[in-house]
Amino acid sequence: MKAALALAGLTLRDRRRRVLALLAFAAVFLAAGTAARLLVADEGGHVDADRLYLLGGYPLVSALLLLGWLLGRFPLLATLVLVSGVVSRDRTEGFARLYAVRPVAPLAVYGTRFAVLAALAFGISAILLPAFDLLMLGTWAGPATLVLIFANVVLFGGLTALLSVWTRGDGWIALLLALAALVWDALRSAGALPFPPGVRDFVAFVLPPQAALFRLEEAFGAIEPIPWDAFLYVVGYGVVMLVLAALSLRRREV
Amino acid sequence: MPGSPMIELRGVRKEYEPGSGRGRRPVVALDGITLMVPRGETWAVVGPNGAGKTTLFGVLLGFLHPTAGAVRIDGESPRRYLRRRGAGYLPERFRLPGEWTVRGALLALARLEGLHGAAAGAAVDRVIGEFGLGEHAGKPLGALSRGLLQRVGLAQALLADRELVVFDEPTEGLDPLWRIRFRELVARLGREGRTVLVASHELAEVERIAERAVLLEGGRVREVLEIARGEGEPRRYLLELAAPAPSLADAFPGAVPAPEGGARYVVTVADAAELSGRLAALLATGAVLVAVHPAAEALEDRVRRVLSGGGA
Numbered sequence: 020m021k022a023a024l025a026l027a028g029l030t031l032r033d034r035r036r037r038v039l040a041l042l043a044f045a046a047v048f049l050a051a052g053t054a055a056r057l058l059v060a061d062e063g064g065h066v067d068a069d070r071l072y073l074l075g076g077y078p079l080v081s082a083l084l085l086l087g088w089l090l091g092r093f094p095l096l097a098t099l100v101l102v103s104g105v106v107s108r109d110r111t112e113g114f115a116r117l118y119a120v121r122p123v124a125p126l127a128v129y130g131t132r133f134a135v136l137a138a139l140a141f142g143i144s145a146i147l148l149p150a151f152d153l154l155m156l157g158t159w160a161g162p163a164t165l166v167l168i169f170a171n172v173v174l175f176g177g178l179t180a181l182l183s184v185w186t187r188g189d190g191w192i193a194l195l196l197a198l199a200a201l202v203w204d205a206l207r208s209a210g211a212l213p214f215p216p217g218v219r220d221f222v223a224f225v226l227p228p229q230a231a232l233f234r235l236e237e238a239f240g241a242i243e244p245i246p247w248d249a250f251l252y253v254v255g256y257g258v259v260m261l262v263l264a265a266l267s268l269r270r271r272e273v
Numbered sequence: 274m275p276g277s278p279m280i281e282l283r284g285v286r287k288e289y290e291p292g293s294g295r296g297r298r299p300v301v302a303l304d305g306i307t308l309m310v311p312r313g314e315t316w317a318v319v320g321p322n323g324a325g326k327t328t329l330f331g332v333l334l335g336f337l338h339p340t341a342g343a344v345r346i347d348g349e350s351p352r353r354y355l356r357r358r359g360a361g362y363l364p365e366r367f368r369l370p371g372e373w374t375v376r377g378a379l380l381a382l383a384r385l386e387g388l389h390g391a392a393a394g395a396a397v398d399r400v401i402g403e404f405g406l407g408e409h410a411g412k413p414l415g416a417l418s419r420g421l422l423q424r425v426g427l428a429q430a431l432l433a434d435r436e437l438v439v440f441d442e443p444t445e446g447l448d449p450l451w452r453i454r455f456r457e458l459v460a461r462l463g464r465e466g467r468t469v470l471v472a473s474h475e476l477a478e479v480e481r482i483a484e485r486a487v488l489l490e491g492g493r494v495r496e497v498l499e500i501a502r503g504e505g506e507p508r509r510y511l512l513e514l515a516a517p518a519p520s521l522a523d524a525f526p527g528a529v530p531a532p533e534g535g536a537r538y539v540v541t542v543a544d545a546a547e548l549s550g551r552l553a554a555l556l557a558t559g560a561v562l563v564a565v566h567p568a569a570e571a572l573e574d575r576v577r578r579v580l581s582g583g584g585a
Contacts, residue, residue, distance in 0.1 A: 025384040029377060033370040113364055116336055117429065119352075120439075121385040122359040128385070273336045 023123065023131035030132050031139070037100050038139065045093070045147040051086050052154035064157025090151055091236055094171035095197060097140040102176050103190025105133050106183040106268065115273040125268050129180075133261075137176045144168045163239045170235055170253040174227055177260030184267040197227055204229035228256050277348065279437065279468040280310035280333065285342035287325075287332055287492075299340075302328040304492045306342070312436075315459060315469040317479040319576060320489035326472040327365055329489065330441055333470075334362065346437060354437075359386060361438035365445075365472070367426030371415020375406055375425055378414060379432065386433040400428035405451075419446035427455070438462055439470045444478055456482055480572040488579055496579045500572060509568035510548060512538045518560035524551050532574075539568050 031038075052066075059070035072080050106129050109115035118128050145168055152159040175193055182189035203226055206212050212219050223230065231249035238246055285306040291297035303325045310316050318326045331337040332344055335351030346354040354360075369378050376397060383393040401410055404424040409417060414425065423446040430438065440459075444452050459482040462469050473479050479486055479500075486498045512528075514521070514536040521528055521538060531537035542548045548565075556562060 021384060021389055023385075025381045029370070029373050029381050032377075033372040035372075112370075113366070113368055114370070116331075116334070116362065116364055117369070117382065118385060119336060120334060120355055120360045120362040121382070122356055122387055123385045124356065272338060 023127045024135075026118070026128060027132045027135040031135065034101060034136070038143075041097050041100055041143055044096075045143065048086060048090055048093070048147060048151050049154065051083070052151050055083060056154050060157075066155045087155075090148065091240075093147060094140065094144040094168045095175050097144050098137065098172050098175045099179060099190045099193055099197075101136045101140045102133065102179045102183070103193070104183060104187075105129060105136060105180055105189075106264075107185075107187045107189050110271075110273055111187055119273050126265055129268060130265070133176065133180050137172050140176070141168055141172045144172070160239050160242050163235075163242070163245050166245050166250055167235050167239045170232065170250055170257075173254045173257035174232070174260075175257070177257035177264065178227060181260045181264040181267065184264050184271055197229075200226035200229040204233065228253050277312065278309040279312040279314075279347055280308065280470075281343075281345040282306050282308045282333065283343045285332055285339045285344060287328055287337060288340045302492050303332065303339075306492075306494055308487060308494065308497070310468060310470070312347075312468055313463070313466045314485070315463045315471070315483050317483035317486040318470065318472040318489060319474070319476060319479055319486050319572075320495075321580070324489040325492040326489055327441055328492075330439055330470070330472060334360065334439065358437075359433060359435050361430040361433070361435040363426045363430040363440045363443055365441040367422060367429075369414050369425075371413055373414050374411055375414060375417070376401070376410040378425070379429060382429050383432045388433065396432050400431055403431070404428040420448055420451065423447055424451065427458070431458075434465075435467070437468050437470075441472045442474070443471060444473065444475055452478065476573040476576060486572060486576075488576055490580060498572065498575055498579075508544065508548075509539055509541050511564075511566045511568045512540055512552075512562065513564040513566075514538070515561035515563055518555065518558065520555060520558035520560060524555035524558070524560075536563075 055066045055071065059067050059074060061067045068080055071083060119125065145165055148164050148168065149159040175197060178196065179189050179193040182192050186192065203222060207219055207223060231252040234246045234249040235253065238244065285303055286301070287303040288299035288301050291300060306329065318329060320326055328337065332339050333351060335355060344351055379397045379400065380393055383396045388396050401407055404427055406424060406428060409421060414422065417425065427443065430440065444455055447455060459469055459471065471479065471483060483500055486500060487494055488496045488498060511531055517536045525540040528538045528540045531539050542551065552562065
């Protein structure tokens with residue numbers, strides 16, 4: 020474990036550009052939130068959308084809504100940015116062979132690396148989301164925020180890790196699958212899919228569980244009790260992906 | 274298990290799936306490779322580009338799964354052996370992330386070798402000293418020249434004392450001084466009883482370090498060439514005379530004109546003492562000697578002969 024941690028530490032070093040990019044991206048949210056608060060905060064510390072409309076019309080309100088939507092995707096983006104290439108980069112560049120001749124299990128090397136990167140994605144998101152809430156609402160959604168972030172990190176981290184064992188395009192494919200799940204779930208909820216129910220359900224089952232994730236996001240947005248069944252479903256999907264990644268790692272050529 | 278082969282490959286075949294396209298057939302990288310490398314010997318793998326040298330090492334070390342056949346290292350599957358015992362390995366075109374420093378990279382790899390704390394530091398200090406990397410230890414790998422990076426590659430391969438050591442094109446990018454040091458290093462590994470495999474295009478280098486050379490062509494073993502280097506074994510020398518000397522045939526029965534032409538001849542003797550005695554006899558007849566060299570191209574000649582369809 021100590022050996023794998025040493026390697027994971029070096030991985031953080033060569034991921035530092037990605038970390039800086041994420042921090043810069045987070046800074047944009049915080050700057051926008053701070054500006055909105057300074058301009059139109061009410062007595063309770065809320066950013067008042069009506070006053071924002073009066074100030075800048077639809078463009079300003081739309082920009083803030085877009086920021087809010089993007090913020091909800093930040094744990095997903097942070098996870099994809101940090102975890103992508105967790106295995107595939109080593110295979111592509113030939114580093115994996117240098118580790119494979121050492122008396123250490125690949126699962127220890129890549130498992131530790133994944134855990135460190137996932138923890139970093141969780142940490143950055145866990146600072147940004149509550150900070151943005153505090154700026155916009157004067158309060159934060161409590162542990163539901165952390166539950167939502169954790170679910171995202173496990174789900175998309177697991178998916179990216181599995182893809183990373185098999186392909187170089189892991190991060191992009193995971194992003195495409197996330198978007199596909201988002202669109203499929205929206206069309207399914209609206210009853211707009213021209214497929215038999217079996218097909219609709221099967222595709223929804225195979226794709227990342229967007230419906231369950233959406234329930235978590237709704238609870239987070241409305242500051243309602245956490246739907247634990249949805250949480251367990253999302254995390255269960257991520258864990259299955261991680262188990263498949265671990266099994267694949269044992270057989271995969273390097 | 275003394276006496277048992279360290280490495281066994283039986284009927285190994287490796288096919289790569291082709292890219293997309295209908296009707297494409299798999300690319301056969303290795304075909305029917307059967308080899309047994311005894312423990313403690315130094316073998317080379319030689320052959321033209323695309324002969325399958327790197328794929329052979331990939332299959333041997335468990336990076337690649339053979340399509341058919343079996344591979345054993347010390348009686349175990351490669352992955353199982355490496356998980357338990359590890360191996361020293363220098364890949365062709367050694368690389369690690371360019372942001373890592375020389376020392377940081379070596380320390381991380383030393384820890385993967387199972388060395389911790391002071392032991393890891395000591396192993397890293399030893400290889401940094403051995404490969405002259407002291408003044409570069411704090412530099413990022415991305416800032417190193419090709420030759421320096423190759424020395425880091427050699428250093429990481431020797432962080433731990435492994436019974437099996439595999440070098441893929443080890444002298445690539447090394448200057449003449451470090452090529453000599455590499456030769457000394459392989460000789461030392463041989464004396465320590467390690468099993469060493471070296472893939473190289475440099476046949477003169479191979480001839481100096483290996484006991485046998487596996488000649489691959491088109492994924493098949495064309496020949497396993499024995500390289501005579503030991504005491505009491507015949508040695509070949511190239512004699513360069515000022516002019517052809519009729520007495521040469523008496524002094525060196527079996528001398529043959531060298532391919533380079535002129536008054537150059539390849540002679541075979543048992544050892545340096547016999548060479549000196551016969552040279553003295555030749556010079557006594559009035560022949561004028563310009564130069565004498567070990568016939569270092571012998572392996573190259575043999576390889577050329579085999580690849581052009583003749584025997585070894």
